[in-house]
Amino acid sequence: MSLPKISLVRRTEDVPKWMPLVTTLGAVLLAFVIGGIILKSIGANPFYIYGYFFKGAFGSLGSFSDVMVKASPLILIGLGCSLAFRMRLWNIGAEGQFFMGAFFASLVPLVPLVPMETTPKIVVLTLMGFLGMIGGALYGFIPGYLKAKFNINEIIVTLMLNYIVVFWNNYWIFGKWSDSGFQMTKTFPKAAWLPRLADLAGQYKVFSGITLHAGVLFGLLAALIVHIILNNSNWGYMINLIGDNPRAARYAGADIAKNTILVFMLSGALAGLAGMVEVSGVVHRLQERISTSYGFSGVIVAWLAKLNPWAVIVVSILFGALIVASREIQPSGISFLLQGIILFLVISSDVLLKYKFQLTRSAKVKDEVAA
Amino acid sequence: MMNFSEILRSGLSTGTILLFAAIGEIITERSGIQNLGVEGMMLFGAMAAFKASYMTGNVWIGLLVAIIAGGILSLAHALVTIHFQADQTVSGLSLTFLGTGLALVIGEGLTGMTTATVPNLTIPLLSKIPFIGQVFFSNLNLLVYIGYLTIPIAWYFINKTKPGLDMRAVGENPAAADTLGVNVYATRYLYTFVGGCMAGLAGATISVAVSPGWYSHLTTSGQGWIAVALVIFSHWNPTRAALGGYLFGMLRRFTLDLQGPAMLLGMRNPFFYNHNLVFFLQMVPYALTIVALLWGSSAARRKRIGAPASLGIPYSRGERGV
Known part of the structure; x- marks a missing residue:
C-alpha cells in the first residue's frame, strides 16, 4: 500500500505579508459557500438570501x-x-x-x-x-x-x-x-x-x-x-x-x-x-x-x-x-450559523500559515518502521 | 408545600441532563481535548431528537439521531483542533455558534409541537425498598436509570480498563503514549466523538424526556456551560460530576418551590408577595456555579489534583518532546 499521502510540514520561513489576509478572505468566502449548501439542503434559496443580505445592508x-x-x-x-x-x-x-x-x-x-x-x-x-x-x-x-x-x-x-x-x-x-x-x-x-x-x-x-x-x-x-x-x-x-x-x-x-x-x-x-x-x-x-x-x-x-x-x-x-x-x-438562526461557520473556517485557515501541505509517496517505509 | 423527596426526584431527572453532558466532556478532556462547544452540541442534539421523534413518531429513533448529531458536530472540533492545531478555546466557541445556528435553522417551526417522549419506568424489586425505592426507583424517566448506570461504567472505563488507561496517557503525556504505540490522533478523535455523542444525548434528555418540547435557544438555557463548569468542579471525576449534576437539579427545583407558599418557616414569604424578587432566585444556579468553581479549585490545590497535563495542547508527532 504505497498511496501518495498528504502530510503537513511546519513552515520554517516567514509567510508573505499578503497571505494572512488572503487566507482569511478565502475562509469567509468558503463559509458563505458552505452556508449556501446548508441553506439549499433545507430548502431555502441561498442566492436570494445572500442577495437580500447585500441589498438590505448596503442598498x-x-x-x-x-x-x-x-x-x-x-x-x-x-x-x-x-x-x-x-x-x-x-x-x-x-x-x-x-x-x-x-x-x-x-x-x-x-x-x-x-x-x-x-x-x-x-x-x-x-x-x-x-x-x-x-x-x-x-x-x-x-x-x-x-x-x-x-x-x-x-x-x-x-x-x-x-x-x-x-x-x-x-x-x-x-x-x-x-x-x-x-x-x-x-x-x-x-x-x-x-x-x-x-x-x-x-x-x-x-x-x-x-x-x-x-x-x-x-x-x-x-x-x-x-x-x-x-x-x-x-x-x-x-x-x-x-x-x-x-x-x-x-x-x-x-x-x-x-x-x-x-x-x-x-x-x-x-x-x-x-x-x-x-x-x-x-x-x-x-x-x-x-x-x-x-x-x-x-x-x-x-x-x-x-x-x-x-x-x-x-x-x-x-x-x-x-x-x-x-x-x-427567516429562519432567524442563519446569522448565528454563518458566524459559526466563518469562525471555524478562519481558525482552520490558520493552518496554512503555520504548515505546508506536502505529498509523501513513500508511506510504506514509515508504516514498516511503525510496525 | 415543599416536599424533600419531590425535590430529590426532580433533581435526579434534571440532573441527568448535566450528568450526560459533564461525563461526556470529562471523557473528552481526559484525552487532552477541551471542547467548550457542549452548549451548541446539546442544543443541536435537543433539536435533532425532537425533530426526528416528531417526524417518525418514534422516540427511540429520536434518541439515536440526537446521539449521532452531537457526535458528528464534535468531529468538526476534532478536525480543527487535532489536525489543524487550532486554538481549542476559540474552536469550542465556534462550535457553540455553529450548533446553535444549525439547531435554530433546522428546528424552525418546531416550537409548540408535541411528540412522543421517553417513558417513565418503575424498577420491579428495587422500588419496594422503603423510602429509597420510592425516591430512586419508581416512576422515573428511563434515561434517569441509564444515567445511574453511566456513572459506574464511566468510572470503571476510565480507571480500570486498558483503553481507559491509554486515553488518560494521551491526555497526560501524548509523546510517551505515542512511543508505547498508542495512536494519539485516533484516540483524541474517538473520545471527542464520544463526548459529542453524550452531549447530544444530554440535549435529547431535555427535549424528549425531562421537559419535552422545542423552545429554540431557551431549550438548553446555558446548561451546557454549567456542565463544563461541573467538569472542573468535579476534578475530572465522573462520580463527583454526577453528584454535582443532581445537586444542581435539586437546586433548580428548590428555587421554583420556594415561590409557591405564602408562608415560609412561619414568616411571610418574600418571593410570594414580591414576584420581582424571583429574579434573584433565578441567579442562584449561575452564582453557585462560580462558588462551586472557587471551592473546587481550592480543594484541587490542596490535594494537588489538576487538569490533564496536556489539556488544550495540540500534539504534533515528532515535533516536540512534551
Missing part, C-alpha cells in the same frame, strides 16, 4: 447607516476582546459587561443622578459614558480577580455572569423602573440621547431619518487608543509578552496578577461603553432585549480581525451588515 444610505449603528457596539466590544485575547485571557463576558454598562449608564436619567431638565447634554452624556465604563469595568473585575488570585477558569465565570446580569436588569425593568407595567423603562429625556445625523435633517435634507449616532465616534477613538496602548506603550508590550510567553514575562518582572485584573477591567469598560452607546444612541431606554448577542459576535470579530484594532472596525461593519440583513430573514 441605500439609510440601510448603511443601520449597519453602522449595529457596528458601533461591535467595534467597542471587539476592541475589548482583542485586548484581553492578546493576553490570552478569554473574556467571553462582553455580553454581561455590555448589560452592566447599560445599567450603570441608565442610572443617570432614571434615578436621576443629575437634574435632567437643567444639566447640559454634554455633561449628561459624559457622565453616562463614564458610568457605563465603570459598570463594565466592575463586572470585568470579578473574573479578572478570580483568575489572578485563585486561577479560576475565566470562561466559565464570565459566562455565568452573563446570565446573572440579565436577571439583575430584569429586576429593575420589571419592577421599580417599569413603564406602567411594560417590560421596559420609561424613555430617557432627550438630554440623555446621543446626537444623531437625523438631528441635522433641518439643514441637510439627506439626513432625514438617518439613525447613525455619535457612538460610532467612540469606537473610532477607542481603536486609536487601543492601537497606541498595544503598539506604542510599555504596558502594551507587557500585555503581548505575557500573552506570548508568560514564563519569560515573569522573568522580566511582569506582575501577571495585576495585569490580568487591569486588562479584564479595561476590556469590560469598553464593553460597558458599548452598552451605554446602545441605550443612549439607539433604544433610549433600558429593556431586556438590547443586545442581539453583541457580546458573542464581538468575540468572533476580535478573532477575525486577528486582534488588530483597525481590522476590528472593518470586520465589525461586515458583521453589522450580517445582523441588519438577518433581521428580516
Whole structure:
C-alpha cells in the first residue's frame, strides 16, 4: 500500500505579508459557500438570501447607516476582546459587561443622578459614558480577580455572569423602573440621547431619518487608543509578552496578577461603553432585549480581525451588515450559523500559515518502521 | 408545600441532563481535548431528537439521531483542533455558534409541537425498598436509570480498563503514549466523538424526556456551560460530576418551590408577595456555579489534583518532546 499521502510540514520561513489576509478572505468566502449548501439542503434559496443580505445592508444610505449603528457596539466590544485575547485571557463576558454598562449608564436619567431638565447634554452624556465604563469595568473585575488570585477558569465565570446580569436588569425593568407595567423603562429625556445625523435633517435634507449616532465616534477613538496602548506603550508590550510567553514575562518582572485584573477591567469598560452607546444612541431606554448577542459576535470579530484594532472596525461593519440583513430573514438562526461557520473556517485557515501541505509517496517505509 | 423527596426526584431527572453532558466532556478532556462547544452540541442534539421523534413518531429513533448529531458536530472540533492545531478555546466557541445556528435553522417551526417522549419506568424489586425505592426507583424517566448506570461504567472505563488507561496517557503525556504505540490522533478523535455523542444525548434528555418540547435557544438555557463548569468542579471525576449534576437539579427545583407558599418557616414569604424578587432566585444556579468553581479549585490545590497535563495542547508527532 504505497498511496501518495498528504502530510503537513511546519513552515520554517516567514509567510508573505499578503497571505494572512488572503487566507482569511478565502475562509469567509468558503463559509458563505458552505452556508449556501446548508441553506439549499433545507430548502431555502441561498442566492436570494445572500442577495437580500447585500441589498438590505448596503442598498441605500439609510440601510448603511443601520449597519453602522449595529457596528458601533461591535467595534467597542471587539476592541475589548482583542485586548484581553492578546493576553490570552478569554473574556467571553462582553455580553454581561455590555448589560452592566447599560445599567450603570441608565442610572443617570432614571434615578436621576443629575437634574435632567437643567444639566447640559454634554455633561449628561459624559457622565453616562463614564458610568457605563465603570459598570463594565466592575463586572470585568470579578473574573479578572478570580483568575489572578485563585486561577479560576475565566470562561466559565464570565459566562455565568452573563446570565446573572440579565436577571439583575430584569429586576429593575420589571419592577421599580417599569413603564406602567411594560417590560421596559420609561424613555430617557432627550438630554440623555446621543446626537444623531437625523438631528441635522433641518439643514441637510439627506439626513432625514438617518439613525447613525455619535457612538460610532467612540469606537473610532477607542481603536486609536487601543492601537497606541498595544503598539506604542510599555504596558502594551507587557500585555503581548505575557500573552506570548508568560514564563519569560515573569522573568522580566511582569506582575501577571495585576495585569490580568487591569486588562479584564479595561476590556469590560469598553464593553460597558458599548452598552451605554446602545441605550443612549439607539433604544433610549433600558429593556431586556438590547443586545442581539453583541457580546458573542464581538468575540468572533476580535478573532477575525486577528486582534488588530483597525481590522476590528472593518470586520465589525461586515458583521453589522450580517445582523441588519438577518433581521428580516427567516429562519432567524442563519446569522448565528454563518458566524459559526466563518469562525471555524478562519481558525482552520490558520493552518496554512503555520504548515505546508506536502505529498509523501513513500508511506510504506514509515508504516514498516511503525510496525 | 415543599416536599424533600419531590425535590430529590426532580433533581435526579434534571440532573441527568448535566450528568450526560459533564461525563461526556470529562471523557473528552481526559484525552487532552477541551471542547467548550457542549452548549451548541446539546442544543443541536435537543433539536435533532425532537425533530426526528416528531417526524417518525418514534422516540427511540429520536434518541439515536440526537446521539449521532452531537457526535458528528464534535468531529468538526476534532478536525480543527487535532489536525489543524487550532486554538481549542476559540474552536469550542465556534462550535457553540455553529450548533446553535444549525439547531435554530433546522428546528424552525418546531416550537409548540408535541411528540412522543421517553417513558417513565418503575424498577420491579428495587422500588419496594422503603423510602429509597420510592425516591430512586419508581416512576422515573428511563434515561434517569441509564444515567445511574453511566456513572459506574464511566468510572470503571476510565480507571480500570486498558483503553481507559491509554486515553488518560494521551491526555497526560501524548509523546510517551505515542512511543508505547498508542495512536494519539485516533484516540483524541474517538473520545471527542464520544463526548459529542453524550452531549447530544444530554440535549435529547431535555427535549424528549425531562421537559419535552422545542423552545429554540431557551431549550438548553446555558446548561451546557454549567456542565463544563461541573467538569472542573468535579476534578475530572465522573462520580463527583454526577453528584454535582443532581445537586444542581435539586437546586433548580428548590428555587421554583420556594415561590409557591405564602408562608415560609412561619414568616411571610418574600418571593410570594414580591414576584420581582424571583429574579434573584433565578441567579442562584449561575452564582453557585462560580462558588462551586472557587471551592473546587481550592480543594484541587490542596490535594494537588489538576487538569490533564496536556489539556488544550495540540500534539504534533515528532515535533516536540512534551
